[in-house]
Amino acid sequence: MIQTAAPTSNRNLGTALAGVLVASGRCIWRQVGLALRTGGGRIGLPLVALYLTLALFGPLLAPYPATEFHLTHQLSPPSWTFLLGTDEYGRDILSRLMTGARSIILISSLGAALGIVLGALVGMSSAYKGGKTDEVIMRVMDGLMSFPSLLLALLVLTTLGANAQNIILTIGVVFMPRVARVMRSATLSVKALEFVQSARLRGESSFYIIFREILPNTVPVLTVEASVRLSFAILLASSLGFLGLGVQPPSPDWGLMISESRRFLTAAPWVALAPAGAVATLVIGVNLLAEGIRQAQRLPKMEEELS
Amino acid sequence: MLRFLTRRISLILVTLLVVSLAIFLVTEVLPGDVANMVLGQGATPENLAAVRKQLGLDTPAYARYLSWIGHALQGDLGTSYVQRLPIAHIIAGRLGNSIILAAFAFLVSVPSAVAIGVWAGIKRDSWGDQVVSVASLVAISLPEFVTGVLFILLFASVLHWLPSSSILLPGTTPLDRPQILVLPALTLTGVLLAYIMRMTRANVIEVMQSNYVRTAILKGLPMRRVIWRHVLPNALLPTISIIAMNLGWMLGGLIIVENVFAFPGIGRLLLTSITSRDVPLLQAVALLIAATYAVSNLLADLSYSLLNPRIRLS
Numbered sequence: 001m002i003q004t005a006a007p008t009s010n011r012n013l014g015t016a017l018a019g020v021l022v023a024s025g026r027c028i029w030r031q032v033g034l035a036l037r038t039g040g041g042r043i044g045l046p047l048v049a050l051y052l053t054l055a056l057f058g059p060l061l062a063p064y065p066a067t068e069f070h071l072t073h074q075l076s077p078p079s080w081t082f083l084l085g086t087d088e089y090g091r092d093i094l095s096r097l098m099t100g101a102r103s104i105i106l107i108s109s110l111g112a113a114l115g116i117v118l119g120a121l122v123g124m125s126s127a128y129k130g131g132k133t134d135e136v137i138m139r140v141m142d143g144l145m146s147f148p149s150l151l152l153a154l155l156v157l158t159t160l161g162a163n164a165q166n167i168i169l170t171i172g173v174v175f176m177p178r179v180a181r182v183m184r185s186a187t188l189s190v191k192a193l194e195f196v197q198s199a200r201l202r203g204e205s206s207f208y209i210i211f212r213e214i215l216p217n218t219v220p221v222l223t224v225e226a227s228v229r230l231s232f233a234i235l236l237a238s239s240l241g242f243l244g245l246g247v248q249p250p251s252p253d254w255g256l257m258i259s260e261s262r263r264f265l266t267a268a269p270w271v272a273l274a275p276a277g278a279v280a281t282l283v284i285g286v287n288l289l290a291e292g293i294r295q296a297q298r299l300p301k302m303e304e305e306l307s
Numbered sequence: 308m309l310r311f312l313t314r315r316i317s318l319i320l321v322t323l324l325v326v327s328l329a330i331f332l333v334t335e336v337l338p339g340d341v342a343n344m345v346l347g348q349g350a351t352p353e354n355l356a357a358v359r360k361q362l363g364l365d366t367p368a369y370a371r372y373l374s375w376i377g378h379a380l381q382g383d384l385g386t387s388y389v390q391r392l393p394i395a396h397i398i399a400g401r402l403g404n405s406i407i408l409a410a411f412a413f414l415v416s417v418p419s420a421v422a423i424g425v426w427a428g429i430k431r432d433s434w435g436d437q438v439v440s441v442a443s444l445v446a447i448s449l450p451e452f453v454t455g456v457l458f459i460l461l462f463a464s465v466l467h468w469l470p471s472s473s474i475l476l477p478g479t480t481p482l483d484r485p486q487i488l489v490l491p492a493l494t495l496t497g498v499l500l501a502y503i504m505r506m507t508r509a510n511v512i513e514v515m516q517s518n519y520v521r522t523a524i525l526k527g528l529p530m531r532r533v534i535w536r537h538v539l540p541n542a543l544l545p546t547i548s549i550i551a552m553n554l555g556w557m558l559g560g561l562i563i564v565e566n567v568f569a570f571p572g573i574g575r576l577l578l579t580s581i582t583s584r585d586v587p588l589l590q591a592v593a594l595l596i597a598a599t600y601a602v603s604n605l606l607a608d609l610s611y612s613l614l615n616p617r618i619r620l621s
Contacts, residue, residue, distance in 0.1 A: 146322045147329075148600045150559035151577075151593060155333045158581050158589075235450045239563055242452040243578060258456055262567075265456070265471070266464040273460075276453045283448040291444065 020211050027219045032289075034296035041292025047285025054101040062095035067250045078270055085270040087261070093274045100252035101278070107164055107247070108233035111171025115233075116226050118172060119179025124210050124218070126180065127187035138184070141177035149174045153240060162245040171233050179225060186221040190214050220297050227290035231283050238279050254279050315608060319601050326597045327379075331372050334590050375590070384591040389583045394591045398576070400480075402595070405561060405572035407481050411488050412495035412557070417550055420500045421543070424507025428542070429534060431512055439504070446501035451560050455494040455567035462490060472569045481570075491568045495560050499553055506549045510542040517541075544614055551607030558596055 035041030054061075064070075069089045078085045084093040126137040147155075153170045160166040190196060191214065199213050240246045241255025249256065254275045261272035366374075378385065384394035427436040449457075463471035469489055475481065481488050514520060515538060523533045562574035569575065573592060580588040 143322060143325050146326055146601055146604070147597055148556070148558045150562055151596050151600075154562075154577070154581065155330065155593060159333050231448070239450055239452060242450075242563065243566060244582070255450075255452070258452060262456065262459070265460055269460055269464065272456050276456055279453055280445075280449050283450070284445060287444055287448050 017211070020215060023216050024219050027216065028223055031220065031223050031293055031296060035289060035292035038292040038295040040288040040290075040295065044285045044288030044290075044292055047281060048289055051101055051105060051282050051285065054098055055105040056102075058098035058101045062092075062098040064092040064095040067091065067252075068095075077268070084274045085268070087257075087268075087271050088264065093257075093271065096252035096257060097254070097274055097278050100254050100257070100275075103164065103247050103251065104234065104237055104241075104254055104279075104282075107167050108171065108237045109230060111168045111237065112175065112226065112229040112233040114168060114172030115175025115229060116179050116222070118176040120183045120215075120218075120222065122176065123180035123183030124187045124214060125206075127184040128191060128206060128210055128214065134184075138181075141180050144173070144177040149236065150239065153236060154243070154245065157240065157245045162240075162248060164247055167237060167240060167246065171236055174236070175229055175233070179229065182221065182225050183218065186218040187214055190217045193217075224290065224294050224297070227286060227293055231286040231290060234279070234283050234286065311612065312609075315605055319605055322601050323598060326601070327376055327594055328372070330590055330593045330597065331375065334586050334593075335368060335371075379591070379594065385587040387585055387588045389585045389588070394588055397588065398573070398591060398595065401571060401573050401576050404475070404481055404570065405565070405574065408488060408491055408495070408565075408570065408572060409557060409561060411492040412499065413554075415492060416496040416500040417503060420503035421507050421546060423500075424504040424546075425511055425539065425542070427504070428508040428511025428515065429538075431515070436508075439508075443501035443505050446497045447505070449497065451494055451498065451563040452567050454497050455490070455564060458490050458494055459567075474569050475571050487568075487570070491564050491570050494564050494567065495557065498560060499557060502556075503546065503550060503553060507542065507546045510545050511538060514538050514542040544611070547614060548607045548611040551603055551610055554603035554606070558600055 032041075032045070036045060063083075069091060070086060071089075074086060074088055076086050084097070086092055087096070122137060122141065126134045144152075152174055156170045156173065157166055160169075196209060196213050199209050204213075237246065238255040241253040242259045244256065244259065246255050247253040257275040258272055258279075261268075261275070265272055375385070382395060384398065386392065387394050387397060390397060423439060427439045430436050459471045462469045470487055471490075472487075475484070475487070520533060520537050523537045524530075528536075558574075561572065562577060564570070565572045565574035566578055573596065576588070577592045577596070579585075580592055
């Protein structure tokens with residue numbers, strides 16, 4: 001039967017978008033809440049929260065300025081004055097870690113977010129349009145993916161110059177085709193469902209259908225993808241820092257700190273261990289949270305079966 | 308099959324064409340005048356013009372691209388600006404070293420990853436499976452440079468078992484000093500092993516829940532037979548393409564690992580060419596890495612379709 005209700009998309013565009021944001025936000029929040037009921041989420045979420053706090057307030061909480069030289073305390077081991085020791089210029093490692101948290105977290109989350117937004121837009125519209133358009137768009141995405149991500153990132157950063165803005169852009173470009181693939185297949189499975197068909201028969205615009213009918217129903221896929229992408233982004237950004245193409249000195253960069261620590265690894269291992277531990281726990285936290293979210297998505301279904 | 312093969316190979320040629328064009332464009336706009344760099348400070352304008360002419364920098368970009376790609380197809384990759392040596396010559400030795408390292412890591416990680424993955428999948432949620440799951444999550448969370456530095460600290464600084472860097476004398480290969488291969492290969496193995504293992508485990512679990520495995524168990528077949536005849540062939544199928552996919556993915560790891568250990572391979576050469584702005588060398592190495600990636604993707608597809616008759620026809 002053909003429905004004759006008037007299309008709702010003629011209403012204010014702003015309210016429509018706000019509605020989507022609120023609905024998706026509530027759904028993401030619910031997912032994170034559910035993740036707290038899994039082992040991974042219980043450890044991962046506090047770890048991620050700790051680093052988020054550092055990213056927000058790290059430079060304020062740091063005991064010393066990150067670039068201050070304590071020339072009488074070069075390479076001194078961890079002590080009560082310098083909790084994690086000092087590096088070759090006598091800079092306090094704890095302060096450098098706390099200050100560096102902001103740039104690595106900001107860069108990788110903005111980069112991942114850019115990749116997710118671009119990829120979701122491309123993937124959803126490609127799947128929704130279908131046919132030749134879909135074919136062409138996905139070929140272009142395949143072309144982008146035919147570069148190994150680190151090589152592409154290195155080439156782009158060498159050309160554009162290494163700074164925070166370009167690293168974010170690079171991560172976004174590298175992730176876009178990969179997210180687009182995932183979102184395309186998620187959209188294809190939602191597209192065939194009845195409520196999308198009825199919205200189409202109602203005469204809603206493609207914009208309305210993609211954002212109000214399809215997007216909210218791909219949120220579970222999107223949350224998992226976002227958490228996985230975030231951990232890849234941290235790995236990529238810190239690797240670039242290690243190779244010398246990250247945030248430029250003297251601002252502290254975890255990857256670069258590890259790279260520079262190699263010269264006195266035997267004499268002062270704490271210079272390497274502190275940033276290595278920071279990168280490791282941050283990525284482990286994000287991965288545990290991702291694992292928790294993935295497991296949590298199966299929880300409601302399991303409870304239904306049990307009751 | 309033949310049609311599938313020609314289609315895939317022609318697709319690869321198109322990909323490589325686009326990739327080479329992209330590499331050329333990206334490296335052509337690199338800041339810094341090459342002629343200036345070759346001659347150093349205090350070069351006269353006449354000398355600069357002469358060098359530009361000699362390097363062919365006075366011709367338009369499309370002509371330079373065509374001549375570059377034309378020569379590259381004949382195996383002539385040009386001359387390095389910095390080392391003043393034929394690039395094919397520089398790359399040949401480095402490529403061999405990288406292949407040895409990658410092969411070493413692959414031979415260690417793939418069999419063990421598949422074995423552990425299958426075991427963990429069959430013993431799902433057991434005590435051992437949970438240990439393996441946590442360990443593999445930690446392994447994929449550690450970037451290669453962190454694992455590498457930790458290995459150096461443990462095996463070179465503390466235990467003094469292995470050398471901390473993989474520097475080689477000119478004219479020797481890693482096989483002459485196999486001990487330098489151990490730490491880089493171990494570092495590469497970590498992530499690879501964890502990744503392939505997790506995929507294998509997931510595949511085994513999926514197959515274990517299928518109806519045909521349930522039927523096999525319920526009709527009273529011995530568990531050993533169910534696993535070897537019903538679970539493994541179906542679970543290992545996607546694993547094979549994952550392994551081939553990782554071949555390309557390992558290239559990224561290779562770039563980092565080689566730089567952690569100063570291992571004289573392609574990845575180290577890539578970074579040296581970037582820092583010294585050696586454009587022809589950078590172009591050649593980038594093209595080589597991209598081509599390897601494309602070929603390993605092709606291998607992934609081929610192996611999958613060879614083993615799975617259901618896709619071959621389409």
